[in-house]
Amino acid sequence: MLSFKSAEILRLGVTSLLVHPGRSVLTMLGILFGVMAVIATLAVVEGISEKMQEEILRMGTTNIIVQAVKPGESQSTAQSGSGGRAITYGLTYEDAERIQSSIPHAEVIVPARRISLTARHDTRQARTDVVGTVPWYKETYGLQVARGRWLTPVDQHQISNVCVLGPAAADVLFPRQECVGKLVRLGSYTYRVVGVLSARGGRPTKSATGGDFDRIIYIPLTAASRRFGQTLSDRSAGTWTAETCELHEITVKVPEADQVRPARRVIQGLLEKFHDPKKKDWTIQVPLDRLDALERTKWLFIVLGVSIAAISLLVGGIGIMNIMLASVTERTREIGIRRAMGAKRKDIVSQFLVETIVLSSLGGAVGVPVGILLAYGIPRLLTKAAAILGVGGEAALSSLSRTIVTPSAVILAFGTSLLVGVFSGLYPAYRAAQMDPIRALRHE
């Protein structure tokens, strides 16, 4: 009986709503904005989270990255002379050996030595990070050679003065010209360029070591130790500092992701044992842990964002309830007539409920495409707004540069609008159904 009637009741509901088209549209708007807000919020969260996830994945989920940390002022090791000091800190080749022998199944252990330098070619110069590394570093980090070649074991043994440029470094030093075979000055030494890497992504990416991957210049690790030594002196404002750091970074790559955590514990144990506990000069980064942390953060943001967006849905629902209560009062006599003509209470309830559901689902149905449009327009809008206001905040902008509308976000938003429709309609419909038909008929 009810199923036969449902199409009829729907028709009836639409007819009644069309009596006041303007009012119906205004009522719908509340839901429309709510659905729009939910979809847009979720799209922003999803976009940020995917971006971060990609960055973490780029670091390698089976990697454990051990980095040297320069101890703070209070932890300075040795004072020598007035205003000058020497610091010895960081990871050592011995550390790398210990890790290798303790975790034999670890695929590669990659020492990397990083020096900040100015690279020069003719009159051009670029502030870069020079990384002394080993031939297999390329595989571990998934670097792609665009032209020329990567560092070889021969380079390593012969301590050759050769280098591979990151694409950004190549662009700065050799604008619109071939650089392979050319010479570059790094500090006081001259290196021959043997290859250029491909760009790693759309925008400058921060690597695990904190620099811009695309600006790095790679040289053989042996060359780095020989030419730049293990001690770096810096003179400024009459004081001098000497830093000694054998290795800045060791990457341990295990075959499977589930071996990451046990391996991490082993490495941590080794470092705690052999390094001065008062001078914590190392940290361990596990991209996999960051992935988990990201997942939790994402949920936090989803809950937060959706709660805020849900407020507008709630307001929309209150709007519907308000209008429906007014409508019930206005149509008291109609209710009385229908009751006299044989309508049961549940017929009246379904009549008014259908009206609110039609309103909210229409609002939702329009809100979904509008929300999707807004979600995909956000990056462009923000870029424009930033340009007009003249504010930079490149990092913030780039993290919003992608928004992703997932099917589940659409379902959630639309489903919520339907629920709002049902709940905001229940009370007015109940009021309508509880009316005494005799009084309702007499109502002026």
Next chain:
Amino acid sequence: MGADVVVEALRGVDLVIERGEYIAVMGASGSGKSTLLNLMGCLDRPTEGRYLLGGDDVSRLTDAELSAVRGRHIGFVFQSFNLIPQLSALDNIEVPLFYQGMPRHERRSHSQELAERVGLGDRARHKPMELSGGEQQRVAIARALANDPLILLADEPTGNLDSKTGAEILALFDDLAERDRTLIVVTHDPTIGQRTHRIVRMADGRIVNGDT
């Protein structure tokens, strides 16, 4: 009309109406004729006593059951027409059929037939606001007849009409009475009483005379 105070609107009313009778219920305001009408129309239940409609006791039915009885067996004609403003005349006629679950196309042919019968003709597609009082009351009568009810209850059906239109509506009633409809008309108007088979006079919630 306070519901907070218990008012004994009807007392010792004992009334039998035969199928096909045309009856006028007359009496001053507050005489209880509206209450009697509400009871007969199954809009209300008696606190005491019984009401047999077509042989069935309907005085102790639930709200939903009463609604079903109204939909099937009662036709109402009101003084103020009581049409639903957003619906066309035909749609108004179809309201009782809708609640009986009659399919749409059947309803439409049925309502067109009824509109013809009460003399609406081509006015049937108009909304109530676009119709004259007489036309509106014809729509209401067509609606009351839609479910082929056991009884047709009319509450001051000519009260809002001028005398000429009122006469036309009463002629329609006479016609229905001749076709063996059971008609109960509540009215002040003695001229209506004269046309009916029997007048039930009420005062202070009692029937003061039940004869012709």
